[in-house]
Amino acid sequence: MSSAIIKLLRLAAFVICLIVIASFVSFAVVQTKSASGEQAASAGGAAKPIPSERSRHEGSVRKALDEASAELTSPFDGIIHSSSEWATRGFKLLLTLIVYGFGLGFLARVLRVRV
Secondary structure (H helix, E strand, O other), X not given: OHHHHHHHHHHHHHHHHHHHHHHHHHHHHHHHHHHHHHHHHHHHOOOOOOOOHHHHHHHHHHHHHHHHHHHHXXXXXXXXXXXXXXXXXXXXXXXXXXXXXXXXXXXHHHHHHHO
């Protein structure tokens, strides 16, 4: 019985960290692409590409990741107040990895030792 709880805690820690990391990576990719596009547009006046079906699907996946990540990191909303979205997301990522990743992993190890 307790072995199942330990496995569930480890799985939860892994999934939570994976969601938050994937959301941060997608944020970073979009930010760097938009910065690159803005530089290209200011240099050469490039036109915006028409969104494809794939980009719409990626947008819905990213939206779902961002919503899940926002829920998981909401306990940390009052801790950081920064005008930089990079700093806010990076700090929330770090706290999430510490609290959920390390914390739940540590709890699973403690429960395993006591069983």
